[in-house]
Amino acid sequence: MERVSSDPLAPQTLPSLSPYRRIDRADWARLAADLDQPLSETEVVEIRGIGDRLDPTEVKEVYLPLSRLLSLYATSTKRLGEATNQFLREDDDTTPFVVGVAGSVAVGKSTIARLLRELMSRWPGTPRVELVTTDGFLYPNAELERRGIMDRKGFPESYDRRALIEFLTKVKSGAAEVRAPFYSHIRYDIVPDAHVVVRRPDVVIVEGLNVLQPPPAPNDVAVSDLFDFSIYVDAELDHIAQWYVDRFLALRQGAFTNPSSYFNVFAHLTDEEAVTTAMGYWNEINLPNLIENVMPTKHRATLVLNKGASHAVESVLLRKL
Numbered sequence: 001m002e003r004v005s006s007d008p009l010a011p012q013t014l015p016s017l018s019p020y021r022r023i024d025r026a027d028w029a030r031l032a033a034d035l036d037q038p039l040s041e042t043e044v045v046e047i048r049g050i051g052d053r054l055d056p057t058e059v060k061e062v063y064l065p066l067s068r069l070l071s072l073y074a075t076s077t078k079r080l081g082e083a084t085n086q087f088l089r090e091d092d093d094t095t096p097f098v099v100g101v102a103g104s105v106a107v108g109k110s111t112i113a114r115l116l117r118e119l120m121s122r123w124p125g126t127p128r129v130e131l132v133t134t135d136g137f138l139y140p141n142a143e144l145e146r147r148g149i150m151d152r153k154g155f156p157e158s159y160d161r162r163a164l165i166e167f168l169t170k171v172k173s174g175a176a177e178v179r180a181p182f183y184s185h186i187r188y189d190i191v192p193d194a195h196v197v198v199r200r201p202d203v204v205i206v207e208g209l210n211v212l213q214p215p216p217a218p219n220d221v222a223v224s225d226l227f228d229f230s231i232y233v234d235a236e237l238d239h240i241a242q243w244y245v246d247r248f249l250a251l252r253q254g255a256f257t258n259p260s261s262y263f264n265v266f267a268h269l270t271d272e273e274a275v276t277t278a279m280g281y282w283n284e285i286n287l288p289n290l291i292e293n294v295m296p297t298k299h300r301a302t303l304v305l306n307k308g309a310s311h312a313v314e315s316v317l318l319r320k321l
Contacts, residue, residue: 007298009234009298009299009304009317019319019320020304020317020318020319020320021317021318021320022315022316022317023315023316023317023318024314024315025061025062025312025313025314025315025316028061028062028065028313028315028316029060029061029062029065031065031068032060032061032064032065032068035060035064035065035068037056037059037060037064038064038119038122039056039059039118039119041055041056043118044056044059047111047114047115047118048111049108049110049111049114050247050250050251050254050255051106051108051243051246051247051250052108052111052311053310053311053312054108054111054115054311058312058313059115059119062305062312062313062316063112063115063116063119064119066116066119066303066316067116067119067120067122067123068123070099070116070120070126070203070229071120071123071125071126072125073097073228073229074097074120074125074126074202074203074228075125075126077097077228078094078097078125078202081093081094081095082094093174094174095171095172095173095174095200096130096171096172096174096198096200096201096202096203096204097126097202097203097204097228097229098168098171098172098203098204098205098206098226098227098228098229099116099203099204099205099206099227099228099229099230099231100205100206100207100208100211100212100223100224100227100229100230100231101113101116101205101206101207101208101211101230101231101233102207102208102209102210102211102212102230102231102232102233102294102297102301103209103232103233103234103294104209104233104235104240104286104290104294104295105154105209105240105244105286105289105290106240106243106244106247106286107233107234107235107240107243107307108233108243108307108311109207109233110133110207112207112231112233112305113131113133113205113207114131116129116205117129117130117131117205120203120205125202126202126203127202128201128202128203129201129202129203129204129205130196130198130201130203130204130205131204131205131207132167132180132196132198132204132205132206132207133183133206133207133208134159134164134206134207134208134209134210134211135183135185135208136180136181136182136183136190136196137159137160137161137163137164137167137180137181137208138153138154138158138159138160138183138190139158139159139160139190140189140190141188141189141190144158151284151285152285152289153285154209154285154286154289155289155293156210156213156216156293159210161216161223163181164223165221165223165226167179167180168206168223168226169221169226171198171204171226172226174200175200176199176200177197177198177199177200178197178198178199179195179196179197179198180195180196180197180198181194181195181196182194182195182196185255186255186258186260186261186262187260187262188261188262188263189262206223206227209289209293209294210223210293210294210297211223211224211227211230212224212230212232212297212298212300212301213293213297214297214300224300229302229303230300230301230302230303231301231302231303231304231305232297232298232300232301232303232304232305233304233305233307234298234304234305234306234307235306235307235308236309237287237290239307239308239309240290241279241282241287242309243311244278244281244282244286245275245278245279245282248266248274248275248277248278248281249271249274249275249278251263252266252267252269252274253267301319302318302319303316303317303318303319304316304317
């Protein structure tokens, strides 16, 4: 029997009267037919995250047209800002175009964010692109321990939401320089006195699990209120679970072997022990967070990338203007 999803944004259930237009992979790929591939195969490999299967064809057919669309949005928004300033007879104070990238752990959103940074910077209208991840706005481990939520790292309450809102508010206000905390995946913690510095670029990409969360209270500001465009990376739960396990196994043989790694204790697990450990983390932490907090925000995105089992994008949903 054919499986039918209850997800209102799933391709097979997308209603005819929808705020989204659905574009099949083949139709989306044709949008790049006259565009040159700006990245070499070596550059693609360097951008690709552990477990991702990004290749030059995927870049050409999916992410090159996406980067062009984002660049068009950014330059059009800038022109609107300039026209508004002229109307108000004020000096030009256009601010960075902010793109949010959301989705599950292991779905490939970090790779997509890095890739879009490289591709968008190749377009004439958006040469300066910065990337910030919300990992830097996690509370330090000591604070998570103090609050008793270390086992809920990645859930909305584990982030310093106020600091993230303040950071993005400064970015959108046109501040000359804004600093974000730096997070080390080796240490699995915030690095004191280390920062990511943003100096009024053309575009700022903000990547993270919960960036499309609604505000916690009606009068609060949502992080996504400060976005000009947002992307949700989607896939079937079973596929994401497999990607999570595959990534854990790859990290066990790679980053986990670093003596400084927080996860060095997992480096010597057998394959069977590693799979059991990974599935434990998935079922107890990442899957509940995905179902409770991340997936419900998908409808807030401007664009949804639907991935298949191979990590390749199979269709695109784009919100109508």
